[in-house]
Amino acid sequence: GMVHNKLTNKDTIHELWRTITSKNIWHGVMRNRAKDESEFFLDLTIVPILNSDGEIIEFVSVGFNITPLMQQQEKLQWEEHITNSILDNQAALVGIYSNQDGLIRVNQELLTTFGYFDMPSFIEEYEFINDLFMQEEGYLYRDKSDILIEWLDNISFSEEDYKAKIDIDGKTHVYSVRVTQLMDDFQTYYIMALSDITNFEEILEKALSAERAKADFLANMSHEIRTPMNGIVGFTNLLQDTQLDTAQKKYLNTIDKSTHSLLTIINDILDFSKIESGKMQVESVPIMVKQ
Numbered sequence: 001g002m003v004h005n006k007l008t009n010k011d012t013i014h015e016l017w018r019t020i021t022s023k024n025i026w027h028g029v030m031r032n033r034a035k036d037e038s039e040f041f042l043d044l045t046i047v048p049i050l051n052s053d054g055e056i057i058e059f060v061s062v063g064f065n066i067t068p069l070m071q072q073q074e075k076l077q078w079e080e081h082i083t084n085s086i087l088d089n090q091a092a093l094v095g096i097y098s099n100q101d102g103l104i105r106v107n108q109e110l111l112t113t114f115g116y117f118d119m120p121s122f123i124e125e126y127e128f129i130n131d132l133f134m135q136e137e138g139y140l141y142r143d144k145s146d147i148l149i150e151w152l153d154n155i156s157f158s159e160e161d162y163k164a165k166i167d168i169d170g171k172t173h174v175y176s177v178r179v180t181q182l183m184d185d186f187q188t189y190y191i192m193a194l195s196d197i198t199n200f201e202e203i204l205e206k207a208l209s210a211e212r213a214k215a216d217f218l219a220n221m222s223h224e225i226r227t228p229m230n231g232i233v234g235f236t237n238l239l240q241d242t243q244l245d246t247a248q249k250k251y252l253n254t255i256d257k258s259t260h261s262l263l264t265i266i267n268d269i270l271d272f273s274k275i276e277s278g279k280m281q282v283e284s285v286p287i288m289v290k291q
Contacts, residue, residue, distance in 0.1 A: 007176040008032070018049050020059060026219045029066070040072040089231075093175070093194040095118065100187040103128055128144050129192050134165040140177050156181040164194070174201040218273035226266050233259045 008031050019026040027045045034040055042063040049058045087094055088108040096105040103126075106119050110129070116122045126132065128148060133141040140162040142151050154178070155162060162177040175194040182189045236256045244252065274281075 016046065020046050021056070023050060023054075023056060025050050029070070030063075032069075040065060040067045042066065066239070090193075091195075091234055093129065093196075095192050097128050097148075097152065097190045097192070099186050099190075104189075129194065130164075130168045134167060136165055139174075140164040149188075149190075152192075153181070155179040156190065163197070166194075173198045215273040218269055222266050222270040222273065224268075226263065229259055229263055229266065233263070 016026050030044045043066045044063040046061045048056045051057045091111040093168045095106040135141045156179040178193045180191045
């Protein structure tokens with residue numbers, strides 16, 4: 001009969017017989033196969049019937065076919081398994097927060113990165129991933145006065161690119177932060193994903209340092225060269241006011257033009273270094289367009 005089928009777990013069968021032979025009512029789900037070889041599920045209740053001496057004389061069973069419900073449940077379990085597999089194979093650190101249930105999921109990469117065995121041990125110390133963020137100007141963090149849900153709402157609706165710093169075993173790591181909001185009929189879910197961009201940030205900082213060093217070098221060299229050039233221009237002007245023959249005037253004019261051309265180049269280099277270092281100042285000067 002039904003309780004001897006090969007589809008139901010043996011432990012369930014043993015528990016069923018132990019219960020009813022002990023004159024107790026058993027209730028559970030049985031999985032069986034129909035004559036056409038299709039599988040079905042029954043929500044089954046078995047009641048032992050006793051005679052006046054308290055002995056079992058028969059069993060009465062009542063069952064309801066719950067196959068569609070069980071198939072839907074199996075489908076949901078399979079989809080959950082796929083989702084968990086996807087999350088746990090992500091290189092990013094991922095956490096899911098619900099406005100009703102709080103932190104409901106973190107992926108394996110996050111647990112491994114911070115040395116936690118499972119999610120309950122993580123929840124004991126943190127409300128959500130953002131609790132790990134270092135408080136530093138220019139980087140994302142939640143102030144103690146900020147309500148978490150409102151803070152997550154603001155980030156998920158913003159188009160700004162966020163970065164956060166996290167200390168891992170004494171080393172500061174930089175992460176890009178994205179928060180996605182999903183809603184169903186009952187609650188709102190916030191999915192936070194952190195991607196480690198520490199190496200990129202280090203390379204970028206080295207490149208910026210090199211640019212600043214170059215700009216500083218150009219500015220210093222321009223000043224160093226311009227000072228003696230101004231001396232040459234000044235003494236050239238003084239010589240031009242003295243008694244000179246035609247050849248001497250020609251030579252001095254050539255020196256004067258050359259030094260002014262060189263000063264123009266030096267000023268351009270200095271302006272370029274100011275632009276790169278962000279120190280360029282723009283002046284508003286009135287002009288006559290018609291002229």
